[in-house]
Amino acid sequence: MSSNPAHDEPSPTVLVVDDERGLADLYEIWLSDVYDVRVAYDGESALEELNDAVDVVLLDRQMPDITGDEVLEAIQERGIDCRVAMVTAVDPNFDIVEMGFDDYVQKPVDKERLRDVVSGLLDRSTYDETVESYYTAVRKRALLQDRKDAASLEESDEYQQLERQIDRLKADMDDVTSRFGDDDFEVLFKELDET
Numbered sequence: 081m082s083s084n085p086a087h088d089e090p091s092p093t094v095l096v097v098d099d100e101r102g103l104a105d106l107y108e109i110w111l112s113d114v115y116d117v118r119v120a121y122d123g124e125s126a127l128e129e130l131n132d133a134v135d136v137v138l139l140d141r142q143m144p145d146i147t148g149d150e151v152l153e154a155i156q157e158r159g160i161d162c163r164v165a166m167v168t169a170v171d172p173n174f175d176i177v178e179m180g181f182d183d184y185v186q187k188p189v190d191k192e193r194l195r196d197v198v199s200g201l202l203d204r205s206t207y208d209e210t211v212e213s214y215y216t217a218v219r220k221r222a223l224l225q226d227r228k229d230a231a232s233l234e235e236s237d238e239y240q241q242l243e244r245q246i247d248r249l250k251a252d253m254d255d256v257t258s259r260f261g262d263d264d265f266e267v268l269f270k271e272l273d274e275t
Contacts, residue, residue: 091116092135092202097126097151098167099143103187107138107167110191111198126151134162136201138194139181141168149179156180163201167194172223177238182216184223214249217242 094115098104101121108117118134120126123146126139130151137155141148152164165183172184182204185197204212221242224233233239 092198093118093133094136094138094198095120095126095129095134095162096138097123097143097148098138098140100140107194110194114195115198123147123151127154130155130158130160132160134160135205136198137162137164138167138198139164141166141170152180163205165197165201167197171227172220174224174236174238176220176223177242182212183219210249210252214246214253217246217249221246 092115094111095118096104096107096111097120098107099122104119104121108119111117115136118129120129123143126137127146130137137151139148139151148166148168152166155162155164163182164180165185166179166181167185167187167189169187171186176184182201183197185193189197204215207215221239224239224242228236228239
């Protein structure tokens with residue numbers, strides 16, 4: 081495992097899961113100078129690689145035998161505390177509302193975008209759970225708004241549920257931050273910048 085000399089701590093571990101071997105290997109090359117990268121070429125191998133040492137999972141949805149969706153469910157069932165980005169060619173649909181990922185990235189993805197996704201997920205892992213949940217819900221809403229027309233959104237029970245969730249989370253955050261003074265905000269954002 082490589083180390084980060086600036087902090088003398090182990091590099092975060094990223095698990096790349098994709099049945100397109102060439103693509104999975106390319107992601108490993110793009111990330112391995114910064115992170116400890118593991119690669120799994122199918123869902124079964126991903127389940128073998130999953131443990132508490134994994135910080136981020138980059139997960140393809142469409143794989144034979146065990147799909148990315150099933151791997152995501154296994155991560156939740158095992159209670160593994162990691163961030164998950166679906167990196168997939170599958171267009172997001174209303175089913176994403178119930179899925180427990182942290183980000184959703186459509187292929188093709190370039191090196192800069194992939195590195196930004198991993199970095200962003202690691203940053204978000206330091207956030208308060210409410211802030212993290214709010215960020216994820218807003219990201220899902222943006223994905224759906226980008227790909228669905230207004231009538232489809234209005235008719236979708238899942239989308240309406242997502243809107244209610246965002247409202248609840250925003251109210252929870254407003255309740256906490258309403259007690260903050262200017263110094264509290266400064267400290268909060270300074271801590272987030274430093275992580």
